[in-house]
Amino acid sequence: MGQFSIKEIEQLTGIRAHTLRIWEQRYDLPKPKRSGGNVRYYDDTDLRLLLNIALLNRNGLKISEIIKLTEKEIGARVDLLASSEGGMSVQIHAMLSAMLDLDESRFNRVLTSCILQSGLERTMMEVVFPFMSKIGLLWQTGSLNTAYEHFMSALLRQKLIVAIDGQDEKLLPAPKNFLLFLPEGEYHELGLLFGHYLIKSAGHRVLYLGANMPLDTLESIDQNFCPDYILTSLTSALPIFNQTDFTTQLSQKFPSAVVLATGEQLLNATHEKTIHYICSPDDLKKFL
Numbered sequence: 001m002g003q004f005s006i007k008e009i010e011q012l013t014g015i016r017a018h019t020l021r022i023w024e025q026r027y028d029l030p031k032p033k034r035s036g037g038n039v040r041y042y043d044d045t046d047l048r049l050l051l052n053i054a055l056l057n058r059n060g061l062k063i064s065e066i067i068k069l070t071e072k073e074i075g076a077r078v079d080l081l082a083s084s085e086g087g088m089s090v091q092i093h094a095m096l097s098a099m100l101d102l103d104e105s106r107f108n109r110v111l112t113s114c115i116l117q118s119g120l121e122r123t124m125m126e127v128v129f130p131f132m133s134k135i136g137l138l139w140q141t142g143s144l145n146t147a148y149e150h151f152m153s154a155l156l157r158q159k160l161i162v163a164i165d166g167q168d169e170k171l172l173p174a175p176k177n178f179l180l181f182l183p184e185g186e187y188h189e190l191g192l193l194f195g196h197y198l199i200k201s202a203g204h205r206v207l208y209l210g211a212n213m214p215l216d217t218l219e220s221i222d223q224n225f226c227p228d229y230i231l232t233s234l235t236s237a238l239p240i241f242n243q244t245d246f247t248t249q250l251s252q253k254f255p256s257a258v259v260l261a262t263g264e265q266l267l268n269a270t271h272e273k274t275i276h277y278i279c280s281p282d283d284l285k286k287f288l
Helices: 006-013 017-027 044-058 071-083 088-100 104-118 120-140 146-165 190-201 243-253 281-285
Strands: 177-183 205-213 229-233 258-262 275-277
Touching (some): 006 017, 006 044, 006 120, 044 071, 044 088, 071 088, 071 104, 088 104, 088 120, 088 146, 104 146, 120 146, 120 190, 120 281, 146 190, 177 190, 190 205, 190 229, 190 281, 243 258
Parallel strands (some): 177 205, 229 258, 258 275
């Protein structure tokens, strides 16, 4: 069970600490626990409830009205909001709530609704990536275990693969070849899959090799595929990964290719003149 300080609850829900204290005094909601040192903290149940309350409150329902509802009624109203055109913040909070409940059906319903309303690219930029930032905060507090991350990642991965497979196969008159892979030991694939989607949407060829690819397994790629661009990403802090060796070897193996690097662990890899750091989809689109 997670334990959250009032500051962490403020960051996750958007409810100010001052407002939380007022609600506690007036409505006895939420009901924080006390540690052995008499420090106030909140648990997973408090976080789920406050996420839903924050969502309803921001969409016009007064706290004095919300406290009259049962948790089931609050959840039903949140579901109704998430299925309507309630704005991206609604979708982010609804996805976070569904993930904390490990509710696959609700998570899929919210995500699908958002994609249908706004398209995949906008959903990724305005919903999924901000949602993942909140996930990062949960990781920092030690309140999210691996099961939750795998639950969320698997569902998002499925959506991206379906979107990639559903694209028109029509290529540009002079398409470029893009090689996509993650370094050995890296498994966080969502950003790379989104890159795959954008590149294929632009009419270029993509050879997608996925996660955990040792560099020495790429020996024959340059002869058979001849990539014009290589897109790779590293977000995990790998214990035996040497950034300089990796980028140098990559440039040597593919001397005619431009390397596009993303992920905070490759942030300083742009000292090589053939390596460009990609901070956003707009940066990637400059090469498409």
